[in-house]
Amino acid sequence: MNSYDVAVIGSGPGGYVAAIRCAQLGMKTAIIEKYSVLGGTCLNVGCIPSKALLDSSHHYEDAIKHFSEHGIDIPGDIKVNLKQMITRKQSVVDQTTSGIDFLMKKNKIDVYEGIGSFKDATHITISGNESTEIEAKNTIIATGSKPSTLPFIKIDKERIITSTEALKLTEIPKHLIVIGGGVIGLELGQVYKRLGAEVTVIEYMDRIVPTMDSAVSKELNKVFKKQKFSINTSHKVKSVERNGNEVIVKADNKKGEEVSFTGDYCLVSVGRRPYTDGLNAEAAGVKLTERGQIEVNAHLQTNVSNIYAVGDVVKGAMLAHKASEEGVLVAEIIAGQKPHIDYNLIPGVVYTWPEAAAVGKTEEELKEAGIAYKTGQFPMRALGRSRASMDLDGFVKILADKTTDEILGVHMVGARAADMIAEAVVAMEYRASAEDVSRMSHAHPTFTEAIKEAALAATDDIALHM
Known part of the structure; x- marks a missing residue:
């Protein structure tokens, strides 16, 4: 029987990142995945393929609606080749998942294909083409989630x-x-x-x-x-x-x-529901909540001291990057380090066009908590960069503490909001004030100038370009 310092059940962004970090920290690591490809929901049927289709469809929409205005004339009808669009999507997925395969080999992580099921707190049975049993001093559950439905809806997977x-x-x-x-x-x-x-x-x-x-x-x-x-x-x-x-x-x-x-x-x-089918958590003594989540403490440790859980299978936002942060945190805790996650600073993104992104508190949350705040908002259409690219919808909104000026929340809709939100995360990580951000030089012309202008509006109640 093979023995490991850490076994990770599930190879999504929480699981595979946890496995890599464990291996980097010198632990003998195994990862167990029920499917024949690594990457979990995010890489196979979630974040990556949906963004590939969003990008492809965006190109098509630009071609039929905006190319002529840009002075690009295409003779003949522009047609959708859905089959090729789906093929390209799959090639993006395949490239990404093969990258995870490479990382497992590079970090000398043993990969097991099959359903990982607890025999007890330190032994896991892997049911695949052949049944295997491994021993693990520590286990990280990263089995993710599946799409939810309503009780009266029968999903036929066709219509x-x-x-x-x-x-x-x-x-x-x-x-x-x-x-x-x-x-x-x-x-x-x-x-x-x-x-x-x-x-x-x-x-x-x-x-x-x-x-x-x-x-x-x-x-x-x-x-x-x-x-x-x-x-x-x-x-x-x-x-x-x-x-x-x-x-x-x-x-x-x-x-x-x-x-x-x-x-x-x-x-x-x-929405989505935590996925623990086949895990046999009760055999290890691991408790689940009423919502089917793995019950964990602040260190993502279950009631069984050597078993941890991360990602969609535990409480909190079901986000790939949140799962990855948790994977790193647990690996470092097992290694004896003292890492930390500030869940208030995990950004959320909607990848439509325009995109929407946010970090920190909403205005509704601040009102409910009775926190005195001030608001600065700036429209994207007032930016030269937005006019140049014809992306005029949206705004940046900054919420700051009324007394200290510390930024409490940033909310935006606009082109490249998914990328821009990182500036807000960095600012809030270092507890910047709205004035701090308003005094930073932002390259011109860029979409991020809207962040500077919103910070000015929050600080002085007036933006420069409004």
């Missing part, structure tokens, strides 16, 4: 689908109904809207991306309506039925009236 199936459709939907106005639904909805589908979004809450600052929700709502999305908030879905190639969704609107939506595909994107 009533999850994000996994939406990434490999063989035709462009005529009318895609999206249940859930969160990140996944909006991103995939935008992919197929650009390619010619009619898209209807049905959201239970009173606004889309309801966990983000209300100003972000309001701006994205305005943008999507301009892009001819049908946005239906405060709608409670009560049935989803398939009739041949049609899907009928019935919901109650905020007045309690029944409304019906008919499309040829329905994407169910109502």
